[in-house]
Amino acid sequence: MASFESRFTAYCASLETVGRRRRLTLAAEAMPGRQIVADFSHNDYLGLAAAPELIAASHVAALRYGVGATGSRLLSGNLPLHVELEAAIARAKGTEAALIFNSGYQANSSALAALLDAKVLDAQPLVFSDRLNHASLHHACQLMNVHQIRYRHNDLAHLRELLEAHQHEERPKFIVAETVFGMDGDAIDMAAMAALADEFDVFLYLDEAHATGVMGTHGYGLTSGHMQHDKQSRGVAMGTFSKALGASGAYIACSTAVRDYLVNRCTGFIYSTALSPAVIGAVQAGWERLPQMDAERARLMQTAQSLRERVHALGFDTGNSSTHIVPLIVGTEAAALDLKAWLLEHGIVSSAIRPPTVPPHTARIRIALSVTHGETQINALVDALAAWKNRAQR
Ligand SMILES: Cc1ncc(COP(=O)(O)O)c(C=O)c1O
Known part of the structure; x- marks a missing residue:
């Protein structure tokens, strides 16, 4: 059996070298002792999961x-x-x-x-x-x-x-x-x-x-x-x-x-x-x-539009996004992982999406907006993104 196991292990190790290894983590576990301010990684767009x-x-x-x-x-x-x-x-x-x-x-x-x-x-x-x-x-x-x-x-x-x-x-x-x-x-x-x-x-x-x-x-x-x-x-x-x-x-x-x-x-x-x-x-x-949720949908789209405008002003590329899903396309796997870790340090949970899920050179942070996100969460996200850009420019 050892040879089977070692092949599977070698496969995962090969992903490590190109920054594509996936791991299951719990957001709270990933940042012990820290409070989560906002979670943009889930697809509960209307907040119905806990309704x-x-x-x-x-x-x-x-x-x-x-x-x-x-x-x-x-x-x-x-x-x-x-x-x-x-x-x-x-x-x-x-x-x-x-x-x-x-x-x-x-x-x-x-x-x-x-x-x-x-x-x-x-x-x-x-x-x-x-x-x-x-x-x-x-x-x-x-x-x-x-x-x-x-x-x-x-x-x-x-x-x-x-x-x-x-x-x-x-x-x-x-x-x-x-x-x-x-x-x-x-x-x-x-x-x-x-x-x-x-x-x-x-x-x-x-x-x-x-x-x-x-x-x-x-x-x-x-x-x-x-x-x-x-x-x-x-x-x-x-x-x-x-x-x-x-x-x-x-x-x-x-x-x-x-x-x-x-x-x-x-x-x-x-x-x-x-x-x-x-x-x-x-x-x-x-x-x-x-x-009965037209108002929630309209608010979700307004939040997305306003977020796009704010992150464009910071120099982020959101591709052709026109809905509640806003990618921040940063290019390399390393940059996406770095931004995800930076956001986490600021209490923000997000998803880093890397090839092969997306085409090469388009690794990104995927911001999935939900009606549960209010001004506090969006401001925290934009502030953390601005700080990341500033750090990169220093
Ligand atoms: C476009 C698309 N189709 C299908 C699926 C699969 O749906 P489910 O999560 O219900 O299996 C997903 C989920 O990630 C998706 O994004």
């Missing part, structure tokens, strides 16, 4: 159905809660149906893989992917041996060029993208994306992990109302309950035909225990609350 209303709904659901679903949906685990939540999601998204998954990663890696099945499609599909798509989307393509045609990040003119170049190939075509990019905080032009799908007869697979709760009508995401056109489905929208909804799990909003296909073909759905009633209870309460 009493969601906790109470979770409790009610667990008391009624138990803490676990006890089986896969096709065996013992199909509860009224799942069916009701799917109906609410389909209504909100303007699709015929929806299907719940246990996590966003599971939804993407297994549902997208199922949709790309060459045997079912009668041909190997062509997949046009944004260069900065989430790892779970790449995973699905890798599983299905699909060669992705990557377009420049969020560049729909480039996507169009590539679609034109492959226009005469008689193969099923897919566009795979996020609607709000998790590491960059920029958003797609949904109307333009829908128009491209119609013009080139392409199936859309859009990931709303970071848009759900925050963007679009009533916070139901940018794809809401765009996935059906003239009674035709344009593809599927995937979203997560793990970010702004403060819980865990995910959904695919789609046509009834796609839902039926996934129930019969998607291994990540078929062979996995259904999402816990306690989680579904909380998600239902959060989903119903989203339409």
